[in-house]
Amino acid sequence: MRSNRMGWGLLAPTLIILGIMGLLPFFYVLVVGFFDWNVVSATGKPIWTGANNFRRLVFDPNFLGAMSRTLLFTVTVVVSELVLGFVLAQALVKEFPGKSFFRTIHALPLMVAPIAVGATWRLMTVPGFGIAPYYLDRWFGIDYNIGRYAEHAFATTILMDVWHWTPFVTLTMLAGLSALPKEPMEQALVDGANRWQVLRHLTLPMMMPVIITTTFIRLMDALRVVDEVYLLTGGGPGDSTRFIGIHIWRVVMTWTDYGYGSAVSLLVYYFTLVLCWLLFIALTQIGRQQE
Amino acid sequence: MSRTKSRNILGWIGTYALWISMTLITLLPIYWLFVVSARTRVELFGRPTLLQTSFYIDNYLKPLSTPAFQRYLTNSLIVATSNALLVAVLAVLATYALSRWKLGGSDSIFFWLITNRMAPAAAFILPLYLLFTRAFRLGDVTLYDTRIGLILLYCLFNLPFAIWLMKGMMDGIPIELDEAAFVDGASTWTVLTRIIVPLAGPGIAVTVILSWVFAWNEYLFAASLTSVQARTITTGLAEFVTVTGTNWGEMAAVSFISLLPALIFLAFVQRYIVMGLTFGAVKE
Numbered sequence: 119m120r121s122n123r124m125g126w127g128l129l130a131p132t133l134i135i136l137g138i139m140g141l142l143p144f145f146y147v148l149v150v151g152f153f154d155w156n157v158v159s160a161t162g163k164p165i166w167t168g169a170n171n172f173r174r175l176v177f178d179p180n181f182l183g184a185m186s187r188t189l190l191f192t193v194t195v196v197v198s199e200l201v202l203g204f205v206l207a208q209a210l211v212k213e214f215p216g217k218s219f220f221r222t223i224h225a226l227p228l229m230v231a232p233i234a235v236g237a238t239w240r241l242m243t244v245p246g247f248g249i250a251p252y253y254l255d256r257w258f259g260i261d262y263n264i265g266r267y268a269e270h271a272f273a274t275t276i277l278m279d280v281w282h283w284t285p286f287v288t289l290t291m292l293a294g295l296s297a298l299p300k301e302p303m304e305q306a307l308v309d310g311a312n313r314w315q316v317l318r319h320l321t322l323p324m325m326m327p328v329i330i331t332t333t334f335i336r337l338m339d340a341l342r343v344v345d346e347v348y349l350l351t352g353g354g355p356g357d358s359t360r361f362i363g364i365h366i367w368r369v370v371m372t373w374t375d376y377g378y379g380s381a382v383s384l385l386v387y388y389f390t391l392v393l394c395w396l397l398f399i400a401l402t403q404i405g406r407q408q409e
Numbered sequence: 410m411s412r413t414k415s416r417n418i419l420g421w422i423g424t425y426a427l428w429i430s431m432t433l434i435t436l437l438p439i440y441w442l443f444v445v446s447a448r449t450r451v452e453l454f455g456r457p458t459l460l461q462t463s464f465y466i467d468n469y470l471k472p473l474s475t476p477a478f479q480r481y482l483t484n485s486l487i488v489a490t491s492n493a494l495l496v497a498v499l500a501v502l503a504t505y506a507l508s509r510w511k512l513g514g515s516d517s518i519f520f521w522l523i524t525n526r527m528a529p530a531a532a533f534i535l536p537l538y539l540l541f542t543r544a545f546r547l548g549d550v551t552l553y554d555t556r557i558g559l560i561l562l563y564c565l566f567n568l569p570f571a572i573w574l575m576k577g578m579m580d581g582i583p584i585e586l587d588e589a590a591f592v593d594g595a596s597t598w599t600v601l602t603r604i605i606v607p608l609a610g611p612g613i614a615v616t617v618i619l620s621w622v623f624a625w626n627e628y629l630f631a632a633s634l635t636s637v638q639a640r641t642i643t644t645g646l647a648e649f650v651t652v653t654g655t656n657w658g659e660m661a662a663v664s665f666i667s668l669l670p671a672l673i674f675l676a677f678v679q680r681y682i683v684m685g686l687t688f689g690a691v692k693e
Contacts, residue, residue, distance in 0.1 A: 129502070229674065229679075342529035
């Protein structure tokens, strides 16, 4: 009655579509990565170059610069969002009139298209009529210009990401906090522990599974940021906000350097596999602990 | 006694002050977007104020009446809707299989699903571009710049998401129900359509809505794998910055149109966003 063949049959369409769209392309670029191939070059034909593309990757200042920039961005936003989200979740745990309204509005940025987030922030920060440069100049005398100053552009991408994704952390933390038992904390307070000790020795350890999951997911999402930064700054000024995703876009679509682009894509995909593998181990560990 | 009471009142004031300011911070950029979309060029470059009394509807009417923009909008609607429905059907079949059969290697399948959802889209651009333009071809017909290409491609991130979201709901339907039906001689198809789908209805609805929103929001693939015919509204929006450059009012109007679905669906699905985004690891 329940033959395994039936089960695989139901799963087959999913596996086929994902195999064609998600796996096959990487076997293709694994081959292309060993060729020198640029459609606008003199020949426009692939030429065998062995491991040259991969060797170039290791010494390419553009690639390494984009990588370190992305890491700095990722660490900054993930840490700020975790701290901010945890504090906000603490302020949402107790019941109060209007809580679900605030929560719903707070979740709004999660649904907005990243490209629209970029457009929105560009309109806020564009010199000339944006409210951010106008009021920063008027109230604090700061000459804020994301088209001219690299630090301003970089800081603005961080602020934008915090605006966009802190709600995600708040909501996961809130879900985690609401699921915790109340008795241990109340007992500890009765026994004379202060709030800080309760947070440090009870709440945080019990929240670890949720914190780890949230951190990993935010990490992966921050590493792949493209759309909103592209619309906000276009990667500039100079290369100050050219994160790894935007770098790949330039290599592939602007320079049409397919051989080298394949090497970059493969390496980034490989990093993702490793990170996902770690996440998966963490998730299964958590699942076992909860059982 | 009065001390704890005054402390409580201070706590309430603090909570409300915090959440009212958070709400303002969340809404300010979106409100400003709306304000810009309602202003003429002259108003825009005057002194920036947050108050807006007039509404310059031409910012909306102009893009809405250009054929290119109408095509973007239609494409986005068709692609998002077809993709959401396709994803829902495939996800029901897949989660039913994963929940009722002990298939060897289903752990590896789950791992691979996460990878597809988490991989940087940028790493997929070149592989897919080469495949769409060169490998998948019948004569002159390729998947490049077609809606069907995007519909199938968006399964890449939506299907893993949908399976993670629905797996828990599927596990929640008691297996005794299908077994009783099988004893009465029902086929797998009957069990799926008569028992599973009605019981999983609300979950399927949430999956469809969120998949729809994610497909509607997608930019990177649409920008690299379409050129004219299959362009979507997000790519149209980016063109305002790169091509026409300075038409801020219209750009704001198009942005506002593109985030309307988020505003409309938010209240229905916000409870499930967390579960979907954390692969069911965090439940509410």
